[in-house]
Amino acid sequence: xxxxxxxxxxxxxxxxxxxxxxxxxxxxxxxxxxxxxxxxxxxxxxxxxxxxxxxxxxxxxxxxxxxxxxxxxxxxxxxxxxxxxxxxxxxxxxxxxxxxxxxxxxxxxxxxxxxxxxxxxxxxxxxxxxxxxxxxxxxxxxxxxxxxxxxxxxxxxxxxxxxxxxxxxxxxxxxxxxxxxxxxxxxxxxxxxxxxxxxxxxxxxxxxxxxxxxxxxxxxxxxxxxxxxxxxxxxxxxxxxxxxxxxxxxxxxxxxxxxxxxxxxxxxxxxxxxxxxxxxxxxxxxx
Amino acid sequence: xxxxxxxxxxxxxxxxxxxxxxxxxxxxxxxxxxxxxxxxxxxxxxxxxxxxxxxxxxxxxxxxxxxxxxxxxxxxxxxxxxxxxxxxxxxxxxxxxxxxxxxxxxxxxxxxxxxxxxxxxxxxxxxxxxxxxxxxxxxxxxxxxxxxxxxxxxxxxxxxxxxxxxxxxxxxxxxxxxxxxxxxxxxxxxxxxxxxxxxxxxxxxxxxxxxxxxxxxxxxxxxxxxxxxxxxxxxxxxxxxxxxxxxxxxxxxxxxxxxxxxxxxxxxxxxxxxxxxxxxxxxxxxxxxxxxxxx
Numbered sequence: 001x002x003x004x005x006x007x008x009x010x011x012x013x014x015x016x017x018x019x020x021x022x023x024x025x026x027x028x029x030x031x032x033x034x035x036x037x038x039x040x041x042x043x044x045x046x047x048x049x050x051x052x053x054x055x056x057x058x059x060x061x062x063x064x065x066x067x068x069x070x071x072x073x074x075x076x077x078x079x080x081x082x083x084x085x086x087x088x089x090x091x092x093x094x095x096x097x098x099x100x101x102x103x104x105x106x107x108x109x110x111x112x113x114x115x116x117x118x119x120x121x122x123x124x125x126x127x128x129x130x131x132x133x134x135x136x137x138x139x140x141x142x143x144x145x146x147x148x149x150x151x152x153x154x155x156x157x158x159x160x161x162x163x164x165x166x167x168x169x170x171x172x173x174x175x176x177x178x179x180x181x182x183x184x185x186x187x188x189x190x191x192x193x194x195x196x197x198x199x200x201x202x203x204x205x206x207x208x209x210x211x212x213x214x215x216x217x218x219x220x221x222x223x224x225x226x227x228x229x230x231x232x233x234x235x236x237x238x239x240x241x242x243x244x245x246x247x248x249x250x251x252x253x254x255x256x257x258x259x260x261x262x263x264x265x266x267x268x269x270x271x272x273x274x275x276x277x278x279x280x281x282x283x284x285x286x287x
Numbered sequence: 288x289x290x291x292x293x294x295x296x297x298x299x300x301x302x303x304x305x306x307x308x309x310x311x312x313x314x315x316x317x318x319x320x321x322x323x324x325x326x327x328x329x330x331x332x333x334x335x336x337x338x339x340x341x342x343x344x345x346x347x348x349x350x351x352x353x354x355x356x357x358x359x360x361x362x363x364x365x366x367x368x369x370x371x372x373x374x375x376x377x378x379x380x381x382x383x384x385x386x387x388x389x390x391x392x393x394x395x396x397x398x399x400x401x402x403x404x405x406x407x408x409x410x411x412x413x414x415x416x417x418x419x420x421x422x423x424x425x426x427x428x429x430x431x432x433x434x435x436x437x438x439x440x441x442x443x444x445x446x447x448x449x450x451x452x453x454x455x456x457x458x459x460x461x462x463x464x465x466x467x468x469x470x471x472x473x474x475x476x477x478x479x480x481x482x483x484x485x486x487x488x489x490x491x492x493x494x495x496x497x498x499x500x501x502x503x504x505x506x507x508x509x510x511x512x513x514x515x516x517x518x519x520x521x522x523x524x525x526x527x528x529x530x531x532x533x534x535x536x537x538x539x540x541x542x543x544x545x546x547x548x549x550x551x552x553x554x555x556x557x558x559x560x561x562x563x564x565x566x567x568x569x570x571x572x573x574x575x576x577x578x579x580x581x582x
Binding site: 013015019128 | 297298299300301302303304305306308309310312313315316317319320321323324327376379380383384386387388389390391395397398399400401402403404405406407408409410412413414416417422423424427455458459512515516518519523526527539542543546547552555556559560562563566
């Protein structure tokens with residue numbers, strides 16, 4: 001049966017090997033990192049990158065990362081968590097409600113709102129950073145946690161994903177039936193719609209989490225005080241310390257710190273895989 | 288028909304109540320800075336005499352500023368070379384994974400997507416080490432072949448080195464966008480094509496490529512935005528190789544340095560607006576061309 005053989009095609013070794021090359025490219029730096037975090041500073045600078053060398057220093061490196069400079073790394077980690085939970089969490093809530101509202105309600109001014117927000121996706125984020133910095137400095141918000149959290153709350157792309165997703169995932173008939181039964185709109189949202197929207201919400205949340213966790217430009221502009229740094233800016237600081245002239249060589253700290261920075265986000269992606277993959281394919285980026 | 292009759296006042300109010308919180312933050316965090324930077328661009332900051340109204344003088348300066356156009360030319364070149372390579376690889380990977388002919392395809396999908404989760408600081412750090420021709424993998428490779436096969440830290444290769452980092456970061460992300468679009472093709476279409484005797488390549492050309500067209504336009508537009516905003520990778524690499532990356536290497540690095548090193552806030556705002564306009568025009572043209580011949 002021709003149709004059957006297409007839907008269950010023969011596995012191809014050639015194709016697997018060809019794409020394997022791309023995978024090697026993808027994981028090569030991560031492999032390099034896994035070997036490097038087990039090395040001492042001198043070994044790091046003198047041994048072949050893709051194999052072990054010298055004493056197994058992983059635990060020493062980890063201890064050094066969390067104790068260096070009175071445990072500043074732990075502080076950066078906690079800051080990052082705050083930025084992610086409040087910033088990305090808030091962005092997800094705002095984008096979910098607004099995307100749902102735009103998809104499921106017809107109201108005056110709706111298309112103008114939608115056009116404005118779509119236009120905003122095209123505004124370069126970095127073009128906003130400088131004027132935002134100037135505005136924040138006038139109201140005394142620079143060098144505070146709010147200077148990172150507030151701009152992270154807006155995710156026009158998240159709203160777009162949520163709009164497309166809501167339009168498909170929540171049948172209008174259900175909302176009308178609830179209306180006939182006398183349920184309030186927000187009550188319907190919390191009791192019925194939210195569950196249908198779950199895969200879309202996880203997708204939007206993950207993209208917001210990645211954006212906040214990996215944010216570098218905004219903290220670079222806004223923050224002076226190392227006690228407020230997120231992990232990315234802290235690592236950048238260590239890198240600068242390690243690279244400058246007459247610098248203290250702390251490359252083992254930089255690399256082990258980098259490793260600790262990507263572990264949580266990678267775990268989040270792997271654990272939530274089922275959700276974001278269905279969230280994306282259920283129409284999120286069909287366009 | 289829902290949607291035809293005018294919405295009831297109660298439903299209309301509910302609609303607004305969902306959208307309003309987002310709009311408030313949107314107005315404060317996007318519209319206000321945007322308007323403010325337009326306002327700023329009409330003034331001039333001088334060491335002596337403070338800030339004075341300058342009309343469109345900053346724009347005239349910008350259009351004649353060799354530093355700005357040096358950076359713009361560089362990101363333009365980056366766009367023309369790096370984006371097609373990255374999206375080409377992403378498309379090939381998406382088609383291969385979607386074909387079902389790979390062993391262990393969910394492993395492929397996740398492994399390829401993984402770099403997207405890596406912060407740019409960490410990505411540049413890792414590649415920055417590996418690029419080093421004495422300490423890194425580049426050195427090992429050059430030792431192996433016995434001559435300097437690759438030398439990322441030279442004037443002529445540094446942009447390629449940056450392009451490689453950006454490609455590494457975003458191939459998987461773009462693959463996922465294209466793959467999601469492929470997943471929306473109903474199986475019946477493939478069955479029908481198979482019954483008609485269409486081969487693999489025919490199916491790719493006549494069914495799959497048209498199916499990813501919209502997603503490809505979106506991915507292209509995002510990549511254009513990313514290229515013109517190029518900042519993180521060169522700015523972090525600058526810590527490792529200060530001599531190779533100038534203070535106006537990309538328009539964004541230029542605007543950043545104008546603001547924080549040069550105190551030329553107004554001119555920095557002008558640079559950002561000019562680049563924003565250039566980006567918007569190019570993105571718009573791509574969108575028009577990309578959706579014009581829609582089947």
